[in-house]
Amino acid sequence: MKINIQIHYSFGLFKALSLSVLVLLVAGCKTSPEPAQAPLSPSIPSPGAAACHTPDRPALQLLGEQRWPLDTLWAGTQVGGLSSIDYRPADDSYYLVSDDRSAKDSARWYRARIRYDASGLQQVSIVEQQYLRTPAGAPYPSSRTATADTPVPDPEALRLLPGGRSVVWSSEGDFARGFGPSLQQAGLDGSWQHTWPLPALLQGPLQPETGRGPRNNMTLEGIAISEDQRSLWLSMEGALRQDGPLPRRGQIGGPLRITQYDLASQQPIRQIAYIPDALPKDNLLLPLIAINGVSEILADGPDHLLVLERAYVLGAGFSARLYRINTQEASDTLAIDALHGAAYTPAHKELLLDFAQLGLRTVDNLEGMTWGPRLASGERVLLLVSDNNFNPAQVTQFLALVETPACAAPAGNAGQSHRN
Template sequence: MRHNHHIFITKRSWLAIAVVAGVLAGCGHPAVLQPGIGFGADAQVSPSSPPVPPCTDQASFHLLGETRWGPDVQFASVPVGGLSSIDYNATDDRYYLVSDDRAAHDSARFYTARIHYDASGLHSVQLDDARHLGAPDDQPYAPKRAARAGVAVPDPEALRVLPGSQRIVWSSEGDFARGFGPELNEATLDGRWQQAWPLPPQLQLPARNSGSIGPRNNMTLEGMAISDDQKTLWLAMEGALKQDGPLPARGVPGGPLRITQYDIATRQPQRQIAYVPDALPVDNLTLPLVAVNGVSEILADGPGHLLVLERSYVLGTGFSARLYRIATDATNTLAMDALVPGQFEPASKTLLLDLAQAGLQTVDNIEGMTWGPRLANGQRVLLLVSDNNFNPAEVTQFIALAETPTCPR
């Protein structure tokens, strides 16, 4: 009830908000990416970062570099955009990136890529293949205007390669308008659908339309991580279920969202934890609150811990992103129909990096995160990618961050 005076938008509505900026961006011939060729004519690569200390009091990250693609970049004659996840597969030394294009520009798809970096910077990002995701009926997914009966129009948001297999797992936020809820799908490396993983009942679309329970449209399965021991898959909601609490407001944290743990061997949910997203910033703007904040990605970070990426947008201030480290030993909420304050303990969270302080040109709509190969000196490298929403006012942004370890005590 306290949110009735606010105006909330979905992620896809950012396109309309930025339309003026998109017009100012101008027009031009598309930059075409061919297999094995680098990032397009309008790409920008940042210089390498200044020297950093060998260790710090608390583990942190420093910028190696960033690459930015404009909205006119194409691959195989299709616009490149909507990149909502990134995953490194050491087996073939490639990165896997899913697009959340709802089959509007081409059938649902993911890309494979090679990314080259070292201690001196991020040097190139090269797409080398586009692979279509098949529907359960063995046909390509169709766009909304040609949707088939019984088949959802997907909204892919997360993708990981299953270790030791020729399979991927990818999530869809659902096709609520046509009665399809969120999905967790398994496919072959060439995109052929194999099976659906079961979702906990609370994450499924209710059988009857309800304004008080169930997931919120476009705030569902956004993040995915695979544990270091390769036995566990974690699946994160972007925002709270309706019965679990409100979305974040100015100065007020959001209701707890759910992160579910799966046993990879059985494909079954084992347990679940709650995570409380940040409040929206308190500002002096007279604009209506057109804003959103939630979890856009998660990543394993050693036994018992995850990295959580919170991404937000506020009209008048733009995008922001913050990286947290959380402990996974919080209360098991898997059997709880509603998360009632006082009946559970959410995951503890520690801020590692505000991307606004990382030295980037700008912070865009960052949605994907993976560990890449270590640097020659042993430092871990964190790679991130942004979803440009196929919006002329946004960019596809690749970011490479090197971890600065803690000093011995």
């Protein structure tokens, strides 16, 4: 996206401009010998888990919310840019990657504790920080100190691999310095293990001679591990240039690609197309300061993914919608060079939730989601986190949503069934 001021956070600029505030935080690396635990914000009043849902109410309902301000610290550094969340049952903790491009501190993830029950979301607290490391074993440098052969990563997604002893994380790339997106595997100590191969079409940066390839800041944004733990799914945030345009007001976006990997071989084996919504609204004065794309995916039963679409419009703020897709009903697009004008069947979208229905004060830049432990009564709980872009106009937002079953139909009436 061409703008007059270059900034490397996908959505921070948009929100800041809407409030006439633009903050470029480029402080050097710093640490503190005494970690300060992230403060807790009281969760908003919540009715707790509902017994069931009717067709006019969403199946996912708000259980609770926590909001952290910009000055939340860990080890003397601002906690922000949280772009993913994944649950590890082995130690009952959550892994959250920051998309800080080694500006506040070296690229890193956090381990956190989250506590909730049927009465709401009680606590979110950080307990550990881990630096991501280069193949040479060093923390990633900032753009001011990186050598020509070392990219500055933009971490956007992180998932624990089966077994819980390694993670895989994606970077949207360092386009300004000539590096495209990447998919990396690391140990739980942050040590680099190896790089996963990307389909050629997803590699970047843009090919100037052809005008093809991924768009800057619209690349590898979501990762999901299948329920049978045999596949990894990797999603783009937006369409490749040769696949179609980004969403506009009244116009859906070009198809973005979601690639399936075989976990045993770590090779891409299949790919499907997903078509993002049109912009929910537009700004007529600055139409380019508006965008919609996929910010995360999550496995939801056999052959299904949850897809989180997050939009931003200057002057209107953020919005988000959650969809469910069947991965087996879509065409395999892995061998299709350009989807624009090609014959293929995209994934069918089933809307599960418009976050505007939750009654929140605001919906922030939601970028991560994971299933947490079920409630004592058996309902599933979906947890989400937002990326505050280190922007004073935003917050780090944690949401806990509870999935409720469909209410039983009255005797003698045909009722709607709900998936388990």
